[in-house]
Amino acid sequence: MPKHFLKETDFTPAEVAKIFANAREMKQARTQTPKTLVGQSWGMLFYKNSTRTRISFEVGLHELGAHPLILSASNTQISRGESTADTAKVMSRYLHGLIIRCYDHQLLEDFAEEGSVPVVNALSDFLHPCQIYTDMFSIAEKLDPDAKDLTACLKGKKLAFLGDSACNMANSWILGGAHLGMGIALAGPEEFAPGGEIREQLSFEGLEEKFTFHTDPLEAVADADVVYTDVWVSMGDEAEAEARLQQMKPYQVTTEIMTAAKPGALFMHCLPAHAGEEVSQEVLDSKASIIFDQAENRLHVQKAILAELVS
Ligand code: CP
Ligand code: NVA
Numbered sequence: 001m002p003k004h005f006l007k008e009t010d011f012t013p014a015e016v017a018k019i020f021a022n023a024r025e026m027k028q029a030r031t032q033t034p035k036t037l038v039g040q041s042w043g044m045l046f047y048k049n050s051t052r053t054r055i056s057f058e059v060g061l062h063e064l065g066a067h068p069l070i071l072s073a074s075n076t077q078i079s080r081g082e083s084t085a086d087t088a089k090v091m092s093r094y095l096h097g098l099i100i101r102c103y104d105h106q107l108l109e110d111f112a113e114e115g116s117v118p119v120v121n122a123l124s125d126f127l128h129p130c131q132i133y134t135d136m137f138s139i140a141e142k143l144d145p146d147a148k149d150l151t152a153c154l155k156g157k158k159l160a161f162l163g164d165s166a167c168n169m170a171n172s173w174i175l176g177g178a179h180l181g182m183g184i185a186l187a188g189p190e191e192f193a194p195g196g197e198i199r200e201q202l203s204f205e206g207l208e209e210k211f212t213f214h215t216d217p218l219e220a221v222a223d224a225d226v227v228y229t230d231v232w233v234s235m236g237d238e239a240e241a242e243a244r245l246q247q248m249k250p251y252q253v254t255t256e257i258m259t260a261a262k263p264g265a266l267f268m269h270c271l272p273a274h275a276g277e278e279v280s281q282e283v284l285d286s287k288a289s290i291i292f293d294q295a296e297n298r299l300h301v302q303k304a305i306l307a308e309l310v311s
Pocket of ligand 1: 049050054123271
């Protein structure tokens with residue numbers, strides 16, 4: 001059975017520490033990346049647009065020695081209704097792995113079930129685990145760059161997530177935080193509180209429901225080591241855009257919000273950002289902001305994830 005990476009808990013904390021150590025090495029000596037995937041061909045099947053994920057995986061696969069194929073529903077027979085089961089079986093006969101960005105998370109589970117090669121979640125409506133591993137690595141890299149175990153300094157740290165607390169990024173922080181021992185405090189309108197699906201996932205994983213949800217953003221950011229936000233209108237939510245933009249206004253990350261967090265707190269965003277909506281331009285440009293380090297680290301961490309998957 002191949003190993004898949006569909007959610008934050010698919011690697012044990014010890015494996016995550018190994019991935020982070022490997023990512024650090026790959027970052028320090030990018031041109032000397034061991035060609036772990038030489039001779040392999042990996043499909044990248046994207047049902048949604050992407051800048052960071054697509055480019056970092058395509059470059060990462062190349063640097064690991066593999067050939068990346070960019071695929072979409074519209075340029076394959078998926079658009080003519082070929083079943084997921086048949087598509088997964090056929091693709092598994094050619095490819096050594098599949099990296100998939102989609103709407104319904106179940107599609108990832110179906111590809112994993114029906115195919116016979118590793119499947120990587122490049123974002124679903126439910127979770128974005130490649131981003132969370134990268135963000136945790138990025139936090140550790142700032143807090144304790146030379147640590148033997150880069151996951152150690154994450155334990156007990158508090159991350160405040162402001163805005164759509166029911167989106168894929170919020171779910172992923174809840175799951176990833178519980179898995180690696182970080183405290184997660186979310187703030188947003190009551191209608192966008194964390195939903196039942198992520199609570200069920202925590203319970204399924206045997207993880208305690210330790211996150212907190214607040215409607216007052218100042219309560220969530222009090223004593224936070226990291227303040228995080230994401231777009232208020234995720235891909236697929238466009239029909240609700242106008243209402244969401246109104247409802248989320250009180251949750252914009254401003255300099256005032258950053259001042260209410262722990263002194264020296266980091267500001268993070270998975271990007272793309274909408275300056276003036278979920279975050280002010282001033283915060284994006286501030287010294288606290290590590291948004292472009294996060295974006296860069298997608299490359300190094302995902303290379304390490306792929307290497308671990310095939311090890
Ligand atoms: N953060 C992120 O996943 O960005 P893209 O949508 O550009 O891939
Ligand atoms: N929540 C956002 C994340 C983008 C990387 C979305 O799904 O559009």
